[in-house]
Amino acid sequence: MKKLVIIFFATALALLLIAPVVNTVIAISTPQTTFKYWRKNLYNLDFASQALAKQLYPLGTSTDPEKVIVGNQGWLYLGDSYAKSITTKRAGYNPADEAALQGIADNIASWNTWFSEHGVKAFRVVIGPDKDSVYPEHLPAWAAHATPSAMDVLVSKSNPDLVIYPKAALIAAKSRFPAALYYKTDTHWNVIGGSIAFNGLVASMAAAAPALSWPAQVTADDLIISDKAGGDLAAFLRIKNSLHDSELELHRYADTPLPVEQQEFFTGKAIDSQGGTDVIGLTTATLVSSPEALNDKRVLWLRDSYGTAMATLMAATFRETLQLHHNRASQQMLTELIDKFKPEYVIVTHVERDVRGGFLTLRPVFEVSQSGDGFSAVSTALAPQPHHLKATATPDQFAVDGIDPFVVFNLDRPTPTANVSRLMFELSCDSNQEQIPVQLYWHSEQSVFSEANSITVIARNGLNSLSLLANPAWANDAAVTQIRLDLADPAKCSNVAFRNVQLGTVH
Known part of the structure; x- marks a missing residue:
């Protein structure tokens, strides 16, 4: 025991002696590094954590398993520090959650009534499945999901006319495309996954809004596949630049980008989106105007980061989309947005792991x-x-x-x-x-x-x-x-x- 203690302290001392040298070399080789930043990070040990993560990643071991789990074939998954995603799915449906799940289903139905009373023609909720729900085959064996899941029970309790949970459609689509539907090193789906969910929205809206026109469905021939650095999960392990992933674009919009304008809804201040269709700052209500959209319609879109992969398709479909993170959508805020913007449709996109938080727990x-x-x-x-x-x-x-x-x-x-x-x-x-x-x-x-x-x-x-x-x-x-x-x-x-x-x- 004494020997182990000595080794521990010797290693810690060595790192403290080496850290200033390594960080100074990094600062010198990075021209944009300021003196203030270098001084603040002189004893930063990220380089050591990064080196260790690079060695352990091929072995299927995470240096931060609370945030990131390393699965099979190098796939990364979100750990338990975010909504206890892994533990919740390993445990499966707990009857003690019955009232909470029924409450969410009832909230959705109540919002449908409320929006209808305020002139909205159709309201839909798209729940984006977590990556491990669509690609469980790459999870470590110990993280296998139990059935039924809480999500399965929630969907069974919800009105199928209002809620789209495209898990089955995503799993069925995996064999139809030359790339995965989710990023291997990131928490999010890509444009393929987003387009499959969008197809579910189209089918759900067909009866409620038969006059709407929709973009053609995405096929394998539409894709432009390129290499990119690792995603947010790789960044959590500090090996973002050491890993690679596939980026996907759609030919139809890469070749001829949609002209869009963005502005803060309440102030009218223009936002420089650099030509992109996605909204980066969802903390404030942002109006995206798309003059070449298929429909001259207004949509209130309450969303999270899973909406990014659907942003171009939404801009191609609706002339105006007023976007806000669903966590910011209080009852008072929604009343104000509905009164001032007067949307014809309200769409919510909400990631599965946060389904018991944010907008879906809110009552009108x-x-x-x-x-x-x-x-x-x-x-x-x-x-x-x-x-x-x-x-x-x-x-x-x-x-x-x-x-x-x-x-x-x-x-x-x-x-x-x-x-x-x-x-x-x-x-x-x-x-x-x-x-x-x-x-x-x-x-x-x-x-x-x-x-x-x-x-x-x-x-x-x-x-x-x-x-x-x-x-x-x-x-x-x-x-x-x-x-x-x-x-x-x-x-x-x-x-x-x-x-x-x-x-x-x-x-």
Whole structure:
């Protein structure tokens, strides 16, 4: 043991003595290196890590297995440090995830309703399979996927008219092309993989938008294949320049590039895209205008980096695509984008490993009607049970007295969700706010108050009429026994009352 300790310290000391010499040589041989950068990195040991990674890579060993796994035939895969991608797939579907997966499927259906109410003709979600889902044959044996996967279960729960998961199509296409559909040393698919997913979008949109024209499908003859340096996974191991990969372009757009312009949507400031169709900075809403597109249509495209391989096909199809990373798409932001841009279509592209994060976990905020015309009550709420609210001199009026103010109402009878489609209530708030966020929860014979069983709305003083069909979980539930109304933003009201709360139908 003592001998090993001595060897360890001797090696560490040698590296510290060698590092300044090696980094100085590197700085001298790199003309653009500044003195400040050289001084800061004088004792940087990346060169040692790089040298070790170059030696271990051919042996199938990663110097950073949390980030990168070295598979068979030199294929690199993302490790567990990103959404625990490997562990999740090795474990397969866990019944404990049932509610979360159903919630995502319900969110997608709710957004479809919300977008439709705001004038959008069609909404689609394209989930890009991870590389290891399409090329599991190159994974190490210990990383083999279990079946069914959580993704399989999510797709089975989702509306097939709304969700495109082109895993089967990608696997079937592998034999039709002279190159892989994903980069060997990168996390992403290439233009072949992106085009297969795009074909799925085309097929899904055919019924909803039959008048749209689409680019011809990509074939093997369309491809220009060239050599490139390693991708992002190779960079994680610091051997990007030591590895090689295949870059692919499409003849039709390489020979005659599409003319496009990019600008920041809210400021109108022009963005120099250097002639490219892809948007680099997805942190701000970016408008891509393509005057030679096949369709004079507007599309809101919520995407991540997997959208890069589809960017040219999108620009070839739609005259205007407003693009934003789906992680930046809050309810407020989406309301503003829909109101100002007025897209005909909304498309989401979302990588598989992040499917339980970002946009798909977000719920829309619904507007309410202030008309009670045609309403017929089926059940009525009884005396309110306040939480973080205290009584005032006015009956049923409460003063906000905590950070989580809500009122629970027992219903005068158990009410099957299939028998009612609307909630009516009168709101009294002492502020001058026109918009007051309220969250409805329900408790049934088979479910409890939870985020999955809730709908967030923008209510107003006076009568509020909420369509319960906005949340698919409502239609799939049993008889409701209690409802709960929360002030989603306690700062909006200092005194509040919910009166004449009823469930019913509209004729």
